[in-house]
Amino acid sequence: MKYCLGLLLFILCTCSSPTEHDGEPLLFPANFATTFQAVRDCRLSNAHDMHFISVAANAKAANAYRDDRYPLPVGSILVKTLHDDPTCTTPVGYVAMRKDGDWVWQKTAANFEVRDTGALQSCIACHSACGDRDLTCTDP
Ligand code: HEC
Incomplete structure (x- = not known):
């Protein structure tokens, strides 16, 4: 019985750990969907894995x-939400860029678990090819 309880606690603890963010802070507030402004409408992207x-x-x-109006001011934050459905109802992940002097890039899961943060070369390489828009890519 004692063993079962221990096992149960172990399972509970292991299962709840993915909600932790690995110590890496989000570049944007997790409630951005209600506090930020929608600046580009829902559309199909061929850049971020369809x-x-x-x-x-x-x-x-x-x-x-x-x-x-580029360049954007220091302190700018842009968050792109990825969805599988054409009405952009259910988020499946996020990518963000925040201008702290240079742009800092981040990729997170739908539960805001941080996957990667920093001067991410893969992001920068592709965004550099979008034209003279301060490394932004989304057409109006
Ligand atoms: C293969 C090219 C490519 C790569 C790699 C890429 N992006 Fe993008 N990104 C785009 C394009 C194109 C758009 C414009 C919207 C669209 O079509 O998806 C965009 C839009 C964005 C936007 C919305 C703001 C804007 O207008 O630029 C953010 C934020 C963003 N990407 C973050 C990231 C991050 C973070 C990474 C790296 C983890 C990344 N991107 C990697 C091509 C890319």
């Missing part, structure tokens, strides 16, 4: 990004 995507920006970035 997902339907939408883009949100914080207050610092929103107007400049909407009006194509």
Whole structure:
């Protein structure tokens, strides 16, 4: 009986650990969907593994990004939400860029578990090819 209880606790602890973020902080608030502005509508992306995507920006970035005024100010945060469904209802993951001087890049799971953060070369290489838009890529 004692052994069973121990095993149960072990299973509970192991199963709950994926919600931790590995110590890497999010570049954006987890409630951004309600606090940021929607700046690009739901559309099919061929860049991010054939997902339907939408883009949100914080207050610092929103107007400049909407009006194509580059470079965006320091403190800008852009979050692209990836979805499998064409109405962009259920998030399956996020990619974000935050301008702390240079852009910092991040990829997270749908539960905001951080997958990778930093000056990620794969992100930068592709975004550099999008034209003269301060490394942003999404057409209005
Ligand atoms: C193969 C090219 C490619 C790679 C690699 C790529 N992106 Fe993108 N990204 C795009 C394109 C194209 C868009 C425009 C929207 C779309 O079509 O998906 C975009 C849009 C975005 C946006 C919305 C803001 C904007 O307009 O640029 C963010 C945020 C973003 N990507 C983050 C990332 C991060 C973080 C990574 C690396 C983990 C990454 N991207 C890797 C091509 C790429």
